[in-house]
Amino acid sequence: MFVALSLGTLLLSCSKEPSSEPGKDASPSSESVAGSTSPSGEEASLSSLAYQEAVRAGFEDMVLKMSFLDENKERQEWAGTLTLVKDRFATVEHSGRLQKTTHLRKWSDIHIANIPEASAEPANRTQVSPLTGKRLVADLMDNGGWKYHLEGVASDHKVSADVERMLAELDGVESGAALFYQDHKLAVGESWQVPIEGMVRWFGNSISDMTGDINVKVEREDTVQDQPCVVLSVALKVQGKMKDPDGQALDVTMEGRGEIWRAEAIEQDLQVEINGTATLSAVVEAQEIKMTVSGPLKITERRKLRL
Numbered sequence: 001m002f003v004a005l006s007l008g009t010l011l012l013s014c015s016k017e018p019s020s021e022p023g024k025d026a027s028p029s030s031e032s033v034a035g036s037t038s039p040s041g042e043e044a045s046l047s048s049l050a051y052q053e054a055v056r057a058g059f060e061d062m063v064l065k066m067s068f069l070d071e072n073k074e075r076q077e078w079a080g081t082l083t084l085v086k087d088r089f090a091t092v093e094h095s096g097r098l099q100k101t102t103h104l105r106k107w108s109d110i111h112i113a114n115i116p117e118a119s120a121e122p123a124n125r126t127q128v129s130p131l132t133g134k135r136l137v138a139d140l141m142d143n144g145g146w147k148y149h150l151e152g153v154a155s156d157h158k159v160s161a162d163v164e165r166m167l168a169e170l171d172g173v174e175s176g177a178a179l180f181y182q183d184h185k186l187a188v189g190e191s192w193q194v195p196i197e198g199m200v201r202w203f204g205n206s207i208s209d210m211t212g213d214i215n216v217k218v219e220r221e222d223t224v225q226d227q228p229c230v231v232l233s234v235a236l237k238v239q240g241k242m243k244d245p246d247g248q249a250l251d252v253t254m255e256g257r258g259e260i261w262r263a264e265a266i267e268q269d270l271q272v273e274i275n276g277t278a279t280l281s282a283v284v285e286a287q288e289i290k291m292t293v294s295g296p297l298k299i300t301e302r303r304k305l306r307l
Contacts (some may be wrong), residue, residue, distance in 0.1 A: 026079035049094040049266055050306040057202035059278050062295030064115065069288045078116035082293050086204060100152065102136045104129075107166075109206075130162045131170070138174070145175030169204045176200030177269070180216065185232045186264060191217035199238060202299050207252055212238030219259070224270045225305050227263040234258050234274055242280065254278045256297050272301035 059082070066078040085108060089105040107129035111120035138146035148167050149155040159167070179198040182190075194214040199207070214236045222231050239253045256276020262269050280293040 025081060049268075050092065051268070051303045052091050052306065053089070053301070053303045055088045055202070055301045057299040058110075058297075059280070060081065060085060060292070060296055060298055061281075062293045063115070064291070064293045066289070066291045068290070076117070078115055078117045080113060080117075082114075082295075083110065083112040085110040085123065086202070086206065098140045100138050100146070102138060102148070104131050104134055104136060107132050118179070129166050130160070131166045135165075136170075141175075143175060144178030144181075145171060147171055148174075173201045173204055174201075176202075180260075181262075186218045186232075186262070188218050188220060188230070191215065196238060199236070207240040207242055210238050210240035212236070214238070218259075222261060224261045224263070227266065227270065227305070229261040229263050229270060232260040232262060234260060236274070236276070248282060248284065250280045250282045252280050255299050256299070258299070268303055269301055270303050270305075272299060274299040 062082045062084075064078070064080045064082045068076055068078075070076050087106065088104070089106040091105065094100040097144065109127045111126075112124045115122055125170050135151040136146045136148045137151050141147050142162075145154075148170050149157075150159065150163070152166075153159070176198050179195050180201070182192060192196055192215075194209050194216055196212060196214065198214055199210055214234065217233045218230050219233050220231050222229050235257050237255045239251070242250045242252050254276060255278075256274045258272065258274030260269050261271040265277065274297075276297040278297040280291075282291045
């Protein structure tokens with residue numbers, strides 16, 4: 001889940017686990033595979049499918065505004081920037097269509113705030129999933145998603161609560177991705193509405209109580225990494241809830257548009273580009289705190305085929 005913004009932490013200006021290189025954490029993954037291609041003339045098949053995937057979703061360089069009463073009951077106004085990002089990089093190999101192995105090289109949540117008025121640095125940090133560096137085996141489920149367990153560990157073997165929770169979130173991410181598509185071959189001009197649970201593919205369990213619309217349309221055909229693809233337009237307008245580490249609820253609204261390049265023959269999205277805007281807001285009446293955070297929403301996916 002996201003490392004959500006803690007109102008109490010900001011007001012007290014308490015720093016926890018400060019990042020030694022916050023700028024580096026905020027930048028896109030150095031292992032990004034954008035623009036990569038496969039050897040000319042080669043087409044992948046499900047029986048020999050292997051790829052590197054990089055997925056990044058979140059809110060970067062948002063404008064933060066906060067108003068509150070200080071200990072002298074004087075009104076204070078703070079302004080700054082905030083980045084909340086979920087970042088994943090993995091190597092995946094399919095054993096036919098029904099099973100795959102994932103080496104989850106990195107899965108982390110990044111929180112970087114810059115608030116000049118604060119007397120101490122905010123809690124800038126990167127939270128790394130306990131699954132980072134692990135090899136996972138997943139079996140295809142009837143709903144089109146995948147069920148994960150640690151490689152070499154029986155699926156019914158008891159694991160730590162953190163690992164169990166993150167395995168369940170990864171299952172949800174895969175099920176969310178499966179919800180985007182129909183069971184038949186996609187045709188140019190076809191359109192449909194994706195269940196709101198499809199957002200889980202990017203945000204995991206970070207946002208709850210989501211409502212709104214995700215609309216998809218097949219716009220045209222294209223080729224990526226020598227693979228024939230259909231290009232889908234995506235328009236989303238959703239709202240939901242996030243909770244900060246103190247349990248304070250933040251209202252979230254997101255609106256965005258973009259495209260997905262899907263290689264149907266191998267059932268993979270090779271590229272995803274979605275851009276938009278988001279707003280996070282909270283009010284704490286007892287302390288007369290009002291906060292809004294607004295700015296860019298950005299979602300990207302890349303899968304580099306290894307043939």
